[in-house]
Amino acid sequence: MRWLRFTVLVVVVAVLQAGFLDRIALTQLNIKPDLFLVLLVFFALYGLPKSKAAPAGGYRFDISPAIITSFVIGFAADIAVIGSAMGTRMLSFGIVGSLLAYLHRVIAARKMLYQAFVIFVAGLAAGLLHGFLTSLKGAAVLNFRLIACTALYSAILGPFLFLPCAWWMRIRTHQFRR
Amino acid sequence: MARKHIKVAQGMLFIWLMLAGLILLLSPQNITGKFGFAFARIFRWPLTIGRGISLARTYQLPEGTTTKTELENHLANLAQQLLQEHQRVEEFARLRVRFPLEGAALVPASVVTSLLDASRSELVINMGRDDGVEEHQFVLANNSIIGTVLRVEPRQARVRLLTDPASKIEARIENLKIYRVMYGTGANSAKIPNISRKHKITKGLRVFACTKPGFLDTPLIIGTVTKCVKDDEKPLLWDITVEPVCDIQTLTRVYTIAMNPPQELRL
Numbered sequence: 001m002r003w004l005r006f007t008v009l010v011v012v013v014a015v016l017q018a019g020f021l022d023r024i025a026l027t028q029l030n031i032k033p034d035l036f037l038v039l040l041v042f043f044a045l046y047g048l049p050k051s052k053a054a055p056a057g058g059y060r061f062d063i064s065p066a067i068i069t070s071f072v073i074g075f076a077a078d079i080a081v082i083g084s085a086m087g088t089r090m091l092s093f094g095i096v097g098s099l100l101a102y103l104h105r106v107i108a109a110r111k112m113l114y115q116a117f118v119i120f121v122a123g124l125a126a127g128l129l130h131g132f133l134t135s136l137k138g139a140a141v142l143n144f145r146l147i148a149c150t151a152l153y154s155a156i157l158g159p160f161l162f163l164p165c166a167w168w169m170r171i172r173t174h175q176f177r178r
Numbered sequence: 179m180a181r182k183h184i185k186v187a188q189g190m191l192f193i194w195l196m197l198a199g200l201i202l203l204l205s206p207q208n209i210t211g212k213f214g215f216a217f218a219r220i221f222r223w224p225l226t227i228g229r230g231i232s233l234a235r236t237y238q239l240p241e242g243t244t245t246k247t248e249l250e251n252h253l254a255n256l257a258q259q260l261l262q263e264h265q266r267v268e269e270f271a272r273l274r275v276r277f278p279l280e281g282a283a284l285v286p287a288s289v290v291t292s293l294l295d296a297s298r299s300e301l302v303i304n305m306g307r308d309d310g311v312e313e314h315q316f317v318l319a320n321n322s323i324i325g326t327v328l329r330v331e332p333r334q335a336r337v338r339l340l341t342d343p344a345s346k347i348e349a350r351i352e353n354l355k356i357y358r359v360m361y362g363t364g365a366n367s368a369k370i371p372n373i374s375r376k377h378k379i380t381k382g383l384r385v386f387a388c389t390k391p392g393f394l395d396t397p398l399i400i401g402t403v404t405k406c407v408k409d410d411e412k413p414l415l416w417d418i419t420v421e422p423v424c425d426i427q428t429l430t431r432v433y434t435i436a437m438n439p440p441q442e443l444r445l
Contacts, residue, residue: 018228
C-alpha cells in the first residue's frame with residue numbers, strides 16, 4: 001500500500017467533496033455524489049495486497065490495509081463535513097469498509113455494473129449507520145430519501161472514478177480477477 | 179537496513195480503530211468540532227474558489243436583482259422600525275429612546291463554504307470570536323435575517339440558517355401581533371405553526387424576526403409567506419410556509435449583528 005499517495009488522494013477528495021461538488025448537486029435536496037464512499041469501496045475492493053501467509057499454490061488477501069483505509073476515509077469524511085457529529089462516519093465507513101473487504105475475499109465485483117451495485121449497497125448501509133449514530137447524538141434527523149439518492153448518484157459516478165484512483169495508487173485492478 | 183514490520187492481527191486492528199471512533203463519537207462536540215474548523219481554515223482558499231465556481235456556474239442572476247432585493251428588504255425593515263418607533267412614541271411620549279441598532283456593529287464576513295442539504299443548512303464564515311462574532315447573534319444578508327450564529331471559533335464561525343431543520347427563530351407575520359417560533363424544514367423554507375385560521379394570511383405577506391434582548395432590538399425581515407393552506411392534521415390552523423427573501427445559496431457575504439460590540443466595532 002502506498003500510504004503517501006493514499007493521503008494525498010484523501011485530502012484531494014476531502015477538498016473536492018467540501019467545496020466543488022455543489023456544481024453537480026441535484027434537486028432541492030442538494031444531492032451530491034459521495035466521493036468518500038467511492039473511495040471506500042475502491043480500497044475495500046482493490047486495496048488488498050496478497051498475504052504472505054498464503055496457502056501453497058493459492059493466494060489470500062490481507063485485509064488490514066482495507067480496514068485502516070476504511071476508518072481513515074471515514075475520519076476524513078467526518079472532518080470534511082464541517083459541523084457534523086465526529087466519529088459517526090468513521091465508525092460507519094469503518095464497519096462497512098471492513099465488511100466489504102472481508103466479503104471481497106469470496107465475492108468479486110469486476111464489471112462496472114457490479115461495482116455500481118456494491119457502491120449503492122455500501123452507500124445505503126453506511127448512510128443508515130451514520131444516520132443512526134448521528135440521531136443517537138441528537139444531531140440530525142435520519143433522511144432515507146437523501147441517503148438513497150446519494151448512494152444512487154455515487155453508484156452511477158463511482159465506477160468511472162475507479163480508473164483514475166487505480167492509476168494514482170498504482171494498483172492493477174486485473175490482479176483481483178478470479 | 180531491513181524494514182521493521184509491526185504485525186497486528188486484523189481483528190485487533192479493527193477493535194482498536196472502532197474504539198478510536200467511539201472515543202471521537204462520545205467526545206464533546208466543542209472539542210471535536212475544532213477538526214472541521216481546522217480543515218476549513220487550512221483549505222479556505224480552494225474551498226472558497228470551489229464555492230465561487232459552483233455559484234458562477236449554477237446561478238446566473240440578472241444584473242440588479244440583488245440590489246433590488248436588498249432595497250426592498252431595506253424598505254420593509256425601515257417600515258417596521260418606523261412602526262416600532264411610532265408605538266414607542268405613543269407609549270413613552272416623554273421618554274427619550276435610542277434608535278434601533280444604534281451602537282450596534284455589523285461584522286462583515288465572507289462565506290467559506292455552505293452545507294446545504296435536506297438534513298442541514300449551514301454556512302461557515304471567515305469571522306470568529308476575535309472579530310466580535312458570538313454565538314446566537316443574528317446574521318444578516320441582503321438586509322434580511324438569514325439565521326443565527328451556531329458555533330464560534332477564534333477565526334471562523336458556523337451559521338445555522340433559518341431553513342435548517344434545527345433552527346428555531348421567533349417571528350411575526352406582518353400586520354399580525356402574534357409571535358410564533360418559526361422552524362426550518364430543510365428544503366429552503368421554514369414553517370410557522372399554530373396560527374389560527376381566523377387570521378387572514380395571504381401569500382406574499384412579509385415575516386419579521388422578533389426582537390431579542392441583547393441580540394436584536396428591532397424587527398428585521400426574515401422571509402415571505404409563500405404558501406398558506408389549511409393544516410391537514412389540525413384543520414383549525416394554517417399550514418404556513420415561509421421562504422427567505424434572499425437567495426441563500428448564492429450568498430458570498432454576510433454580516434453578523436453585534437448589539438453590544440467593543441468600542442472599535444461600533445457603527
